[in-house]
Amino acid sequence: MRIESELNDYNGRHVKRHEKQVSLAKQLLELEDSEWNKLVDAIASFQVAVPSWALGTGGTRFGRFPAGGEPRNLEEKIEDVGLLHALSKATDSISLHIPWDIPDDVASVKAQLAENHLSIDAVNSNTFQDQKGQDFSYKFGSLCHTDAGVREEAIEHNIEVIRHGEALGSTMLSVWLADGSNFPGQHNFRQAYERTLQSLMKIYAAMPDNWSMLLEYKPYEPNFYSMVLPDWGTSLKMCEACGERADVLVDLGHHLPNTNIEQIVARLTHFGRLGGFHFNGSQYGDDDLTTGSIKPFQLYLIFVELVMAKKDKSVKNPAVAYMIDASHNTKDPLVDLLMSLEQIRIAYAKALLTDFNALHRAQEENDVAGAELILQRAFQSDVRPLLADARLKSGGCVDPIAFFNEARVRENLVSQRGKLSVATGL
Numbered sequence: 001m002r003i004e005s006e007l008n009d010y011n012g013r014h015v016k017r018h019e020k021q022v023s024l025a026k027q028l029l030e031l032e033d034s035e036w037n038k039l040v041d042a043i044a045s046f047q048v049a050v051p052s053w054a055l056g057t058g059g060t061r062f063g064r065f066p067a068g069g070e071p072r073n074l075e076e077k078i079e080d081v082g083l084l085h086a087l088s089k090a091t092d093s094i095s096l097h098i099p100w101d102i103p104d105d106v107a108s109v110k111a112q113l114a115e116n117h118l119s120i121d122a123v124n125s126n127t128f129q130d131q132k133g134q135d136f137s138y139k140f141g142s143l144c145h146t147d148a149g150v151r152e153e154a155i156e157h158n159i160e161v162i163r164h165g166e167a168l169g170s171t172m173l174s175v176w177l178a179d180g181s182n183f184p185g186q187h188n189f190r191q192a193y194e195r196t197l198q199s200l201m202k203i204y205a206a207m208p209d210n211w212s213m214l215l216e217y218k219p220y221e222p223n224f225y226s227m228v229l230p231d232w233g234t235s236l237k238m239c240e241a242c243g244e245r246a247d248v249l250v251d252l253g254h255h256l257p258n259t260n261i262e263q264i265v266a267r268l269t270h271f272g273r274l275g276g277f278h279f280n281g282s283q284y285g286d287d288d289l290t291t292g293s294i295k296p297f298q299l300y301l302i303f304v305e306l307v308m309a310k311k312d313k314s315v316k317n318p319a320v321a322y323m324i325d326a327s328h329n330t331k332d333p334l335v336d337l338l339m340s341l342e343q344i345r346i347a348y349a350k351a352l353l354t355d356f357n358a359l360h361r362a363q364e365e366n367d368v369a370g371a372e373l374i375l376q377r378a379f380q381s382d383v384r385p386l387l388a389d390a391r392l393k394s395g396g397c398v399d400p401i402a403f404f405n406e407a408r409v410r411e412n413l414v415s416q417r418g419k420l421s422v423a424t425g426l
């Protein structure tokens with residue numbers, strides 16, 4: 001979909017209002033032009049991957065209500081992320097899920113990625129469902145299974161995912177395991193851990209030297225009594241046993257209610273093992289709501305840890321991979337993703353505005369109120385003009401969602417792809 005001329009026209013009609021807001025924001029935030037520009041550059045370079053499975057409606061176990069015009073294949077998924085990136089300039093890569101996204105023609109996929117200014121983020125394996133023609137079933141687990149044949153099949157699948165990723169230029173394998181048990185007595189906890197670790201080590205050994213593995217934990221669901229990888233500690237131990245290029249992935253929805261996720265982020269940064277994030281919003285569990293929709297303050301505190309770690313020379317900083325992992329049941333998936341991209345950058349911008357020197361002093365002096373007030377001051381700031389400026393300066397849209405609605409993007413997609421097109425994925 002060619003939107004450049006429409007985009008220019010839209011920006012042209014709104015640029016005066018934008019400039020006025022920038023000038024007011026500079027006064028309110030007490031920023032010199034040079035400080036403002038530095039912030040704009042930092043925000044503009046902050047990119048978050050969109051996964052191929054988030055472009056359609058997710059549904060629940062009770063039903064699914066297609067948005068209409070959902071992407072029907074990998075090419076249309078790339079097209080949709082290309083559109084999100086053209087508007088937001090905040091998502092320059094797409095994360096693929098195998099077997100849903102096996103490319104028919106690698107060269108043409110690569111050409112399409114280049115045309116849309118995109119690259120491939122992590123590739124994700126899938127051992128939480130059985131696929132057609134599969135020899136063994138994952139009903140009772142994959143990498144942890146008691147049957148060596150099942151484990152071998154799951155290992156082989158992960159290696160196949162690495163090969164597909166290599167062909168497309170990815171350098172990361174993301175592993176999330178549904179393995180676990182539903183009832184007491186079903187698993188021997190220690191043996192299930194050991195079998196999983198041995199399987200993961202084989203997958204790790206099959207990765208090219210420049211690849212890294214991201215290991216994602218989750219406390220419950222689909223198994224409700226125990227998960228083999230329920231928490232960051234287990235994930236960390238397994239990563240350490242696998243090798244230097246295995247790091248922990250934090251999915252914001254994969255915690256029990258009220259868990260202090262920012263402290264987990266600080267721990268993993270401290271150990272040099274924070275590999276990446278899956279952003280989403282959560283009220284109760286793995287709700288996969290819009291990022292920042294429920295707990296924006298927590299999101300800000302997570303970014304405070306990330307920005308603080310980056311400033312700290314003693315922190316060994318692995319490259320952190322950022323991705324949105326959300327499911328859209330009632331919102332338009334593309335609008336939802338634009339909202340998440342905005343919320344993530346808002347939290348990042350507020351973290352950048354935080355006075356870390358003053359915070360450090362307040363902490364050293366045990367000034368409890370002072371420390372909290374420093375965070376509140378940054379958190380309560382309105383940083384939206386900074387974000388809009390970053391988008392405009394990168395060639396994006398001053399207001400992506402307003403443009404999406406005005407240009408009737410969803411209606412156009414429905415007329416091209418049909419009302420009942422259903423995206424592959426979750």
Ligand SMILES: [Mn+2]
Nearest residue numbers: 216251278325
């Ligand atoms: Mn996830």
